[in-house]
Amino acid sequence: MNDQERQAVLEELSAILGQIGLGWVTHQVLETIRAGQVVEKKMNTVAQETAQFAFPTSLGITSEVTGGKKATLPQVIDYSESEKLRWLIAGIEQTVINLWEIEEATCKIFKELNAPVHITFINEFAPISAVEFDLQEAAHQGPKLEKLRSLLCELREAINAS
Amino acid sequence: MPVNELLSDIRAALGGAIAPSFTTYSSVSDIYEGYVFALILQAARTEGATISFRDIFGNTPATFVFRTSPGHLFSTAQPYTHALIEFAGKPPLEAHLGVRVFGISKVLHECDVAVLTRDEAEMCRRLRVSPRYSKVVIAVECKFYASDIPLHLARSFMGLSRDLASGNRYFVVNTTSASAVKMLGHHHKHGWEHQIVPSSTVSVERLRNSFQNSFKNYKAT
Numbered sequence: 001m002n003d004q005e006r007q008a009v010l011e012e013l014s015a016i017l018g019q020i021g022l023g024w025v026t027h028q029v030l031e032t033i034r035a036g037q038v039v040e041k042k043m044n045t046v047a048q049e050t051a052q053f054a055f056p057t058s059l060g061i062t063s064e065v066t067g068g069k070k071a072t073l074p075q076v077i078d079y080s081e082s083e084k085l086r087w088l089i090a091g092i093e094q095t096v097i098n099l100w101e102i103e104e105a106t107c108k109i110f111k112e113l114n115a116p117v118h119i120t121f122i123n124e125f126a127p128i129s130a131v132e133f134d135l136q137e138a139a140h141q142g143p144k145l146e147k148l149r150s151l152l153c154e155l156r157e158a159i160n161a162s
Numbered sequence: 163m164p165v166n167e168l169l170s171d172i173r174a175a176l177g178g179a180i181a182p183s184f185t186t187y188s189s190v191s192d193i194y195e196g197y198v199f200a201l202i203l204q205a206a207r208t209e210g211a212t213i214s215f216r217d218i219f220g221n222t223p224a225t226f227v228f229r230t231s232p233g234h235l236f237s238t239a240q241p242y243t244h245a246l247i248e249f250a251g252k253p254p255l256e257a258h259l260g261v262r263v264f265g266i267s268k269v270l271h272e273c274d275v276a277v278l279t280r281d282e283a284e285m286c287r288r289l290r291v292s293p294r295y296s297k298v299v300i301a302v303e304c305k306f307y308a309s310d311i312p313l314h315l316a317r318s319f320m321g322l323s324r325d326l327a328s329g330n331r332y333f334v335v336n337t338t339s340a341s342a343v344k345m346l347g348h349h350h351k352h353g354w355e356h357q358i359v360p361s362s363t364v365s366v367e368r369l370r371n372s373f374q375n376s377f378k379n380y381k382a383t
Contacts (some may be wrong), residue, residue, distance in 0.1 A: 001165070005165070008170065009165060012169050013169065013172070016169070016172065016173045016176065017176075020173075020176055020177055020180055020185070021180065021184070021186075022176075022180065022184065022185060024186075024187040025308040028307055028308040029308055029309045031309065031312060032302075032309040032310040032365070034223075035310075035312075038340065038341065040304050040343070048179045052269030087309060090309070091308040091309050091375075092176070092308075094307070094309070094336065094337060094359075095184065095190065095308050096176065096179050096180065096184065096307050096335070098336060098359045098361070099181075099184055099190060099193065100181075101359060101360045101361060102193060102194060102197045102336075102359060102360060103193060103197075104197055104360070105197060105200070105360040106193070106197045106200045109200035109201070109203065109204050110200060110206070112207075113203055113204075113207065113213050115203075115213075115215055115226070115245075116223060116224060116225050116226050118224075118225045118226065119193075119196060119225070119226040119227075119228060120225055120226065120227050120228070121189065121192045121228050121229070121230040122227060122228075122229070122230060122240045122307075123229070123230045123231050124229065124233045124237050124240055124242075125231075125239075127239070127240065129230075130230075131183050131186075131189045131192065131230065132183075133183060133193060133196075134269035137181070141179060144175065144178050144179045145179060146174050148172070148175040148176065148179050151168060151171050151175055152172065154163060154168055155165075155168055155169075155172065158165055158168065
């Protein structure tokens with residue numbers, strides 16, 4: 001897969017997420033991608049910078065810079081196309097797979113505590129938008145999640161294939 | 163498998179695995195708060211507490227009713243549920259989801275999960291006021307994210323934590339972020355955990371132990 005194809009897959013996957021109501025996942029992943037990654041690089045520092053007003057330069061400012069000692073400085077760089085795609089795949093795993101696991105774990109704890117396993121979340125100012133969770137549903141998601149997990153794994157391998 | 167086929171299979175698999183509640187970010191955050199609430203109760207029980215559940219009217223609920231956005235502990239708009247945590251010989255505690263708490267600055271802050279003394283909670287219900295930070299034994303800020311946690315969330319937790327006074331204030335997230343972890347590790351040595359999802363057993367255990375430690379200290383006072 002080349003970078004152009006990776007970009008196309010990223011767009012296609014984002015479109016799929018948007019169509020099934022997971023546009024917020026893409027949005028959050030893009031936030032991370034846009035922020036870039038911080039790497040530490042050894043660079044020559046600037047030892048001395050003398051700014052003086054002089055003309056006729058376009059900015060009206062000239063400066064003299066001399067090289068200083070080498071130092072390790074943080075620098076923000078862009079993610080590669082394959083890294084971007086990996087972020088989106090991780091985002092899908094974080095939400096779909098982990099959320100079911102979270103529901104399942106919560107259900108298990110509540111059962112141990114003899115607590116209800118049905119939850120209604122209600123906004124006191126907008127009760128009509130109540131959201132209901134039956135935590136026991138998570139227990140039946142296993143095979144579906146395994147299938148999804150293996151497909152995402154296959155996609156990850158395809159990204160690396162040349 | 164060709165990539166086009168793979169994407170088509172992923173589309174089908176996703177469609178079958180998505181609960182309607184996953185399609186709004188607020189619902190997803192709600193269920194995550196419910197998970198952290200459960201971890202706190204599990205820690206309390208391990209530490210020897212008896213756990214029971216009540217709604218705002220004092221009844222035992224058949225269904226949990228939680229706030230989806232922060233509200234007042236004294237609200238009677240819905241039969242909101244809380245957990246009652248009782249340690250022998252100690253004043254009982256209550257665990258709530260999404261309640262507002264007064265900070266040092268007298269500003270109301272949202273606590274995703276708050277454990278406070280029952281005396282304070284009863285006073286709040288009677289007088290229709292919000293709890294004071296000094297009566298909050300554990301306060302947790304929960305964040306569920308599909309990707310790295312943005313730095314500003316960690317920054318705002320540090321401010322919140324200061325206004326709710328130090329000790330037993332936790333920032334719990336499902337993912338991680340190199341920058342947020344660096345900052346929290348540097349300025350806020352305790353009370354944060356990242357990668358809190360069931361499959362990260364070590365992180366979850368460490369968080370549960372921290373909650374347990376908070377209850378141990380409460381019992382000792």
